[in-house]
Amino acid sequence: MNQPSSFRTSGATYIATIAIGHGLKHWYIAAFAVFLPLIVEEYEITAAGLTVIGLIRQFAGGFPNFFVGYASDRLRNYWHLMLPASFFFAALFMMLSGRTPWLWPIVAFASLGGVAASFWHPPAISMLSTRFPRRRGMAIAFHGSGSGAGEALGPLVVGFILVTWLADDWRFYTLISFMPAILITGIIYWLLVGAKAPEPEVPTRSTKLIDTVGLLKYPVYTSLAYANFTRSFSHFGLLNFMPVYLAQDLGMDSFGVGFHVSLLTLLGVGLGPLLGYFSDRIGRRIPIVAAMGVIGISMLVIGMTGDGIALTLSLALAGLFLWSSQDVINATAMDAAPEGLQGSTVGLMFLSSLLGAAIGVVIMGFVVEITDSLKSIFWLAGAIATPGMLIFLFAPLRRNS
Numbered sequence: 001m002n003q004p005s006s007f008r009t010s011g012a013t014y015i016a017t018i019a020i021g022h023g024l025k026h027w028y029i030a031a032f033a034v035f036l037p038l039i040v041e042e043y044e045i046t047a048a049g050l051t052v053i054g055l056i057r058q059f060a061g062g063f064p065n066f067f068v069g070y071a072s073d074r075l076r077n078y079w080h081l082m083l084p085a086s087f088f089f090a091a092l093f094m095m096l097s098g099r100t101p102w103l104w105p106i107v108a109f110a111s112l113g114g115v116a117a118s119f120w121h122p123p124a125i126s127m128l129s130t131r132f133p134r135r136r137g138m139a140i141a142f143h144g145s146g147s148g149a150g151e152a153l154g155p156l157v158v159g160f161i162l163v164t165w166l167a168d169d170w171r172f173y174t175l176i177s178f179m180p181a182i183l184i185t186g187i188i189y190w191l192l193v194g195a196k197a198p199e200p201e202v203p204t205r206s207t208k209l210i211d212t213v214g215l216l217k218y219p220v221y222t223s224l225a226y227a228n229f230t231r232s233f234s235h236f237g238l239l240n241f242m243p244v245y246l247a248q249d250l251g252m253d254s255f256g257v258g259f260h261v262s263l264l265t266l267l268g269v270g271l272g273p274l275l276g277y278f279s280d281r282i283g284r285r286i287p288i289v290a291a292m293g294v295i296g297i298s299m300l301v302i303g304m305t306g307d308g309i310a311l312t313l314s315l316a317l318a319g320l321f322l323w324s325s326q327d328v329i330n331a332t333a334m335d336a337a338p339e340g341l342q343g344s345t346v347g348l349m350f351l352s353s354l355l356g357a358a359i360g361v362v363i364m365g366f367v368v369e370i371t372d373s374l375k376s377i378f379w380l381a382g383a384i385a386t387p388g389m390l391i392f393l394f395a396p397l398r399r400n401s
Helices: 011-043 047-062 064-074 076-097 103-117 121-131 133-164 170-195 209-217 219-249 254-263 266-282 285-305 308-322 324-335 342-371 376-385 387-391
Strands: none
Touching: 011 047, 011 076, 011 103, 011 121, 011 133, 011 170, 011 219, 011 254, 047 064, 047 103, 047 219, 047 342, 064 076, 064 121, 064 342, 076 103, 076 121, 076 170, 121 133, 121 324, 121 342, 133 170, 133 254, 133 266, 133 324, 209 219, 209 342, 219 254, 219 285, 219 308, 219 324, 219 342, 219 376, 219 387, 254 266, 254 308, 266 285, 266 308, 266 324, 285 308, 285 324, 285 376, 285 387, 308 324, 324 342, 342 376, 376 387
């Protein structure tokens, strides 16, 4: 029987395949942020309508993680199949969103793309955590940086293509971008099957869905859930409303919108592995505290200024930690994860992110309505994120058995 080549079985290939695949998946999903101002203009969507769209997409992309985490614990032998399937269907549904002339089918298909994308995180993070227990922070950070690269470069490149070659025809873009997705799916599958290594033995246990909720009895998980909640409240609330603020209030074109949306993750791509490396050596607390403080203060600065170089620099500074901090939070959660519940642990972390994202979208939409100002989203994001810096100075980061 032929053995996979050393290239396909190496640790570097394992990390690179999962990280790059993660980035490409986010590329397809993040393109919707650039499409959104065009959709708002075409269908004359109000702030209330934008809130509903954001809420639907956040629930679709986040809530399934709770169940996918549980399922992945029971389907450990199929982790390497779940990842290419997640990528393929995420790209497929985003393509279908551009094939309909009606608004709510667009939202439905884009949301189904989010559902498909949610099948990536629990098995991917579990795979990395299991294979690299001593370098968990850095391995998970590379995975997070992959998604950060996709979130950063996706809107930037998509915005450039729409402005330069497609005359803002976002529907045609969804069609042509699906073609390479088929090839990418095959490559991810081929590499993961080749890199698939025997899983370490874990105690046999009857995993139940209630076990995931039961993790919250440990203070470490309530603390980490809070951190994910506040981070996502700010991040995804901004992703929902900021593109419209940039386009309508500041008059930016699709490339300008894509560029500034990219700043929310661009620098975090490079910082992520470094932050993960240091968290493996100095502990997780300092990186989490620093991230919460920088995110909050940067948002407050934008609230005071609103545009110009202060907007650009503050978004870049916040982007250093909005994305990369999630990797350290996930690594901390996996440090404390009970054997056999790695996927459920990831699912719980992403569920807390979902709640933060969904509630953030609703509250930001409400604040925009009552203040009649899209700029108010930055004040709110700063007010939510800043207290986390103080809380994590004392929060427990280990599970007491």
